[in-house]
Amino acid sequence: MEIQIAHYLVVAGILFAVGLTGVVVRRNAIVILMCLELMLNAANLALVAFSRVHRDMQGQVFVFFAITVAAAEAAVMLAIIIAVYRQRQTVNVDEMDLMQG
Amino acid sequence: MNAMNLPLMLPEIALVVLGIVVLLADLVLPKEKRHLLGWWVAAAFSAIVVYLFVRPAAGEPEYAAFGLYRLDGFAIFMKKVFGLAGVLVAVMSVDWVKRHGRAAGEFFTIVVFAMTGMFLVASVNDLMSMFVSLELVTLSFFILAAFRVADRISGEAGIKYIIVGALAAAFMLFGTAFIYGATGQIRFDAVRGAIERLAEPAYPTLLFGAVTLLVGLGFKVASVPFHVWVPDVYQGAPTPVTAFLSVGSKAAGFVLIVRMLTLVFGEALSNELTPLLALTAALTLFYGNLAAIPQTNIKRLMGYSSIGHAGYLLLGVVAIVAMQRGGHSYGSGVSAIIFYLFAYVFTNMAVFLGIVAFSATAGRKHAIDDYAGLGKRSPFLALTLTVALLSLAGVPPLAGFFGKFYLISSVVEASAVAGNGWLLVLAAIGAVNVVVSMYYYLCVVKRIYMREPPENASPILLGAPVRVALMACMALVVIIGIFQGPFVKMATAVLATIR
Amino acid sequence: MEPILAAAGAGHAVAFYAMAALAVASAVLMMTQRNPVACVLWLVVCFVGLAGLFVTLEAYFLAVIQVLVYAGAIMVLFLFVIMLLNLRPEDLKAVALPRIPLVGVVAALLLLAAVVTVISASRPYFGMSVAGILAEVGPTKDSVRDIGLPLFRDWLLPFEATSILLLAAIVGAVALTKRKV
Incomplete structure (x- = not known):
């Protein structure tokens, strides 16, 4: 059976869903960040597949920007996690409940 | 359209230079003088706003960066609003930065970069720049929200905000990918052209992309069910940052929603998006206003209030999509959103200026009960806070009342034009929520005037710049309310350039 | 290839x-x-x-x-x-x-x-x-050329915006984690 573009989109959809589920069920901030990276990568796969559909490079250029943004986001989030860990000795989002109401 | 046309991007270039200058000046200045950088930033923002006012306006949209940058009346208008809000944020930050004395230069650098992102958001004309610019805004806000890391709740706010914000980015990117997939184009006008010629089978792909993208933008504007981050981030972030966030993130999100609906999607998705957005608007209104009632912390209250206001603004969005069906003119929805955003930004800024000034003397607990007897401790601050809160509640003849009035009447008009009776229900829900929201705003006002101040309470001292800023905001709120004519005309003039 | x-x-x-x-x-x-x-x-x-x-x-x-x-x-x-x-x-x-x-x-x-x-x-x-x-x-x-040319020609605006984004991320990460200012 020949591989269709849709196969790639389905893989992208599955990876996106796995990442989303991870963001919802996991409690460790670092692991949540990894799940978010996975979601961005799923979008990248869809972009590359679509760039083949339209036979142009715009989708692949977009992936470049997505990777850069993901890297910047990861750096900032890891910095915040380190700063919070110094205060609280935890990276568990369930324990971050100082504010209620 | 096919030129770099750098002079058009002068405000953005100036902002980037300003950011770098502030960063370098931080190295040279002695530590006790670094908070003064805030005045440089306020002055530079003011200069940029003045430039935007005196700049000769072209009737037609102008393009730069090979068509990726679009400067039309809407973009210029939003840049003026962002710039003025930035001036107020810089003014209220100076004192805060001085008191907390941490990384002053870095703080103002990030504020400037956030402003650069907001300016770009107002002008983007393609999906890639849209993604990158919006991420520039949110990434700067992540950093600012967590800026006071020594304060436990600031770090907590930062983590919660960045998780939800990155989730929104993932949704936006995934949605954008499918819009690109359905159309094969990136630039807004090209996407629009491709949508008009779209083959029937590709339609579900486009719809999926559009809805996923709107989910991502829904996070930024704090609409239900993507609002969970708002109360915690509003409460935990440093107060000047909360003020910046409450106008910056929301206005940037709505600018992009309006851009996507008017420049990109057109009437193609109107049938599917109208019920979806109407439901979101109704839920957002009810959730924001009902959940605000039991709050005891003023910043948290403003967080829920901000969700409620996202609901009102979504009314305008619903009016746009409903009227697009059948190619009707959707002008009243857009001009209502423009008017409301204008009024909301300055009203909200007045409240946060008041909160910053109050907490400088009375402590950083931000309990609503602390505001008891403020009328005796500082009659001026009490008056400005009261006017701003009443305007947010929608008491005539203040700006907020007419904002809500135009939004609700645009929904009523859309109902008549599109022949959709359900939209009348939505308009009624909007009206009911105005009454609900009055309750919690008036509770704060009641504490300010009807309660006695605590025994050892000292008078609240206001610095001259804060006093001037408060007066300017209050004057705008009252003037927009009483003489709306010119402002409605302004909104309509902006509208003429949007297509 | x-x-x-x-x-x-x-x-x-x-x-x-x-x-x-x-x-x-x-x-x-x-x-x-x-x-x-x-x-x-x-x-x-x-x-x-x-x-x-x-x-x-x-x-x-x-x-x-x-x-x-x-x-x-x-x-x-x-x-x-x-x-x-x-x-x-x-x-x-x-x-x-x-x-x-x-x-x-x-x-x-x-x-x-x-x-x-x-x-x-x-x-x-x-x-x-x-x-x-x-x-x-x-x-x-030459997929490097295919990506590189449009990146620096057609998509210069998002490219420059990305550079500001990275600078903001660097400044922010340093400001958030350093203990002494």
Whole structure:
């Protein structure tokens, strides 16, 4: 059976869903960040597949920007996690409940 | 359209230079003088706003960066609003930065970069720049929200905000990918052209992309069910940052929603998006206003209030999509959103200026009960806070009342034009929520005037710049309310350039 | 460069299924592992699988970037932070999967709904053969040039905006983590 573009989109959809589920069920901030990276990568796969559909490079250029943004986001989030860990000795989002109401 | 046309991007270039200058000046200045950088930033923002006012306006949209940058009346208008809000944020930050004395230069650098992102958001004309610019805004806000890391709740706010914000980015990117997939184009006008010629089978792909993208933008504007981050981030972030966030993130999100609906999607998705957005608007209104009632912390209250206001603004969005069906003119929805955003930004800024000034003397607990007897401790601050809160509640003849009035009447008009009776229900829900929201705003006002101040309470001292800023905001709120004519005309003039 | 896989027919299918299985399986393992270090390593495997999928689409340069920048640099940053924080064993226990069955059910439904939606949205792309497209566009000669030229010519504005974004991220990360100002 020949591989269709849709196969790639389905893989992208599955990876996106796995990442989303991870963001919802996991409690460790670092692991949540990894799940978010996975979601961005799923979008990248869809972009590359679509760039083949339209036979142009715009989708692949977009992936470049997505990777850069993901890297910047990861750096900032890891910095915040380190700063919070110094205060609280935890990276568990369930324990971050100082504010209620 | 096919030129770099750098002079058009002068405000953005100036902002980037300003950011770098502030960063370098931080190295040279002695530590006790670094908070003064805030005045440089306020002055530079003011200069940029003045430039935007005196700049000769072209009737037609102008393009730069090979068509990726679009400067039309809407973009210029939003840049003026962002710039003025930035001036107020810089003014209220100076004192805060001085008191907390941490990384002053870095703080103002990030504020400037956030402003650069907001300016770009107002002008983007393609999906890639849209993604990158919006991420520039949110990434700067992540950093600012967590800026006071020594304060436990600031770090907590930062983590919660960045998780939800990155989730929104993932949704936006995934949605954008499918819009690109359905159309094969990136630039807004090209996407629009491709949508008009779209083959029937590709339609579900486009719809999926559009809805996923709107989910991502829904996070930024704090609409239900993507609002969970708002109360915690509003409460935990440093107060000047909360003020910046409450106008910056929301206005940037709505600018992009309006851009996507008017420049990109057109009437193609109107049938599917109208019920979806109407439901979101109704839920957002009810959730924001009902959940605000039991709050005891003023910043948290403003967080829920901000969700409620996202609901009102979504009314305008619903009016746009409903009227697009059948190619009707959707002008009243857009001009209502423009008017409301204008009024909301300055009203909200007045409240946060008041909160910053109050907490400088009375402590950083931000309990609503602390505001008891403020009328005796500082009659001026009490008056400005009261006017701003009443305007947010929608008491005539203040700006907020007419904002809500135009939004609700645009929904009523859309109902008549599109022949959709359900939209009348939505308009009624909007009206009911105005009454609900009055309750919690008036509770704060009641504490300010009807309660006695605590025994050892000292008078609240206001610095001259804060006093001037408060007066300017209050004057705008009252003037927009009483003489709306010119402002409605302004909104309509902006509208003429949007297509 | 010869079109490695376009003409290969069955080889293309085998490569796709192998890489897709690798990516999905390691993503699921990443999501369910208790130990954050194991999570990072599974995510690296997943990214290698994604790079493989990029190769089957003849996006060679992105495949290289995916391994060098993503799996190589960004994931090492994650590892550094996990080691730096020196998470204690109880933290590792606390990151287990949901204790409330309801959350699990909701998560499963969410996963299912997302996948079904994506499949229905990609309906028009069933019947669009990748091998056919790759054969039609001919061999990818220079994917660096294909990406680089538009990046610096047509897409200069987002490129410059990205540089500001990175500067903001650097300044922010330093300002947030340094102890003394």
